[in-house]
Amino acid sequence: MRDRRAMAGVIGVVAFGALACGYFLGRSDERAGRPLSLVSPAHASERPDLSPVEARDGDFYAPNSEELGPEEMRLIACGTGMPTARPKQAASCWLLELGNGDKFIFDVGTGSNERIAALQIPYNYLDKVFLSHLHTDHFGDLDALFISGALGGRQKPLRVWGPAGDTPERGTKSALDHLYKALTWDLDGRKGITDPRGYKLEVNEFDYKGMNEVVYQENGVTIRSFPAIHALDGPVSFVVEWKGMKFVFGGDTYPNKWYAKYAKGADVAIHECFIAVPDMIDKFRFTPQGALAVGTQIHTAPEAFGKMMSVIQPRMAIAYHFFNDFDTTPAINQRIRTTYDGPLSLSVDYMVWNISKDDIRVRMARVDDDVWPPPATEKPQVPDPSLRIPYSEMIAAGRYDMKSVLQPTYDEINEQYGLDEKQE
Numbered sequence: 001m002r003d004r005r006a007m008a009g010v011i012g013v014v015a016f017g018a019l020a021c022g023y024f025l026g027r028s029d030e031r032a033g034r035p036l037s038l039v040s041p042a043h044a045s046e047r048p049d050l051s052p053v054e055a056r057d058g059d060f061y062a063p064n065s066e067e068l069g070p071e072e073m074r075l076i077a078c079g080t081g082m083p084t085a086r087p088k089q090a091a092s093c094w095l096l097e098l099g100n101g102d103k104f105i106f107d108v109g110t111g112s113n114e115r116i117a118a119l120q121i122p123y124n125y126l127d128k129v130f131l132s133h134l135h136t137d138h139f140g141d142l143d144a145l146f147i148s149g150a151l152g153g154r155q156k157p158l159r160v161w162g163p164a165g166d167t168p169e170r171g172t173k174s175a176l177d178h179l180y181k182a183l184t185w186d187l188d189g190r191k192g193i194t195d196p197r198g199y200k201l202e203v204n205e206f207d208y209k210g211m212n213e214v215v216y217q218e219n220g221v222t223i224r225s226f227p228a229i230h231a232l233d234g235p236v237s238f239v240v241e242w243k244g245m246k247f248v249f250g251g252d253t254y255p256n257k258w259y260a261k262y263a264k265g266a267d268v269a270i271h272e273c274f275i276a277v278p279d280m281i282d283k284f285r286f287t288p289q290g291a292l293a294v295g296t297q298i299h300t301a302p303e304a305f306g307k308m309m310s311v312i313q314p315r316m317a318i319a320y321h322f323f324n325d326f327d328t329t330p331a332i333n334q335r336i337r338t339t340y341d342g343p344l345s346l347s348v349d350y351m352v353w354n355i356s357k358d359d360i361r362v363r364m365a366r367v368d369d370d371v372w373p374p375p376a377t378e379k380p381q382v383p384d385p386s387l388r389i390p391y392s393e394m395i396a397a398g399r400y401d402m403k404s405v406l407q408p409t410y411d412e413i414n415e416q417y418g419l420d421e422k423q424e
């Protein structure tokens with residue numbers, strides 16, 4: 001088992017070496033039967049299959065451009081960073097797509113909603129979110145996904161799974177009930193104007209002490225949870241089992257024995273890996289005492305991440321929850337490598353993993369900054385205007401008279417679509 005995995009890691013390194021030399025590598029299924037040879041760019045023009053005018057496949061993932069095999073998983077990092085915001089890395093968010101069409105979002109940390117949007121997936125397929133815990137860097141964009149997803153074409157409730165707390169107020173249900181109430185003005189203002197079906201939250205709360213217990217089972221997919229050790233009682237990690245493959249998403253935690261047990265032998269294992277303590281002091285301006293406490297006790301230090309991966313031996317270990325920069329990542333890598341020598345991804349936003357039983361391909365996604373919402377999968381429901389909550393007389397009376405300015409737009413649209421819409 002170990003040999004095969006070590007080999008996969010070596011192949012990965014060879015593949016990246018080949019890419020660096022400008023040698024074309026096609027999709028993984030084509031690549032499997034093809035000998036890898038390293039051709040330097042200087043000799044590339046001598047290759048008969050390289051045309052000066054024909055397109056070649058890119059070695060990046062372009063959203064909405066590739067089919068997923070029936071036994072294949074695609075994992076996309078939509079947030080790999082920290083609670084402190086930065087343009088390069090949103091906070092924790094992972095999209096897992098399965099070849100059966102199912103899609104699951106694990107955490108939806110602050111800033112991650114725009115990463116999800118960039119993947120151009122119709123929102124009706126983005127209706128299942130699993131929360132590891134209730135720190136904002138793990139669920140801070142849930143409100144954004146809830147509202148913008150409904151507006152973007154999710155015509156069904158957003159389903160959320162998350163842990164109960166040690167008291168009812170600290171649980172996912174309480175948090176989301178209050179979040180929904182906080183959105184009262186937003187939701188009321190959309191009544192009678194938009195398709196109402198997406199503006200509902202379905203909350204599935206489960207016991208955070210459950211030991212690898214099933215929290216979801218539909219369509220051949222089983223998702224289990226087990227506890228994590230972080231800040232307070234309540235955080236959890238998740239295991240997804242599908243078609244004989246195992247994907248593990250670890251939320252924030254001090255290294256724990258349940259992860260060591262239940263993540264063992266995972267095909268892909270995500271686990272947090274914090275910034276090295278010296279860089280927390282130098283770059284993050286922590287006191288040495290604070291850096292040691294946060295960087296090794298509340299979270300998982302890089303050397304402890306490596307130790308955990310040595311114990312569970314995944315086909316691919318994924319580290320996240322650190323600022324992935326040219327001057328901090330070498331120290332993280334070095335410390336991980338004191339305790340772990342297997343396949344490793346030091347993640348950054350938009351990293352993509354295609355996972356099948358015999359291959360794991362790692363690339364970056366190239367996204368379109370000018371993205372618009374994808375088409376809805378079902379016909380939009382025309383809202384009932386009688387549900388609109390009217391302005392007060394005082395506010396309504398403040399309308400500047402634009403009727404003659406706007407009437408041509410009404411005429412244009414009524415004629416084009418055969419309607420008889422009138423200004424208010």
Ligand SMILES: [Zn+2]
Nearest residue numbers: 133135230252
């Ligand atoms: Zn946390």
Ligand SMILES: [Zn+2]
Nearest residue numbers: 135137138252
């Ligand atoms: Zn966190």
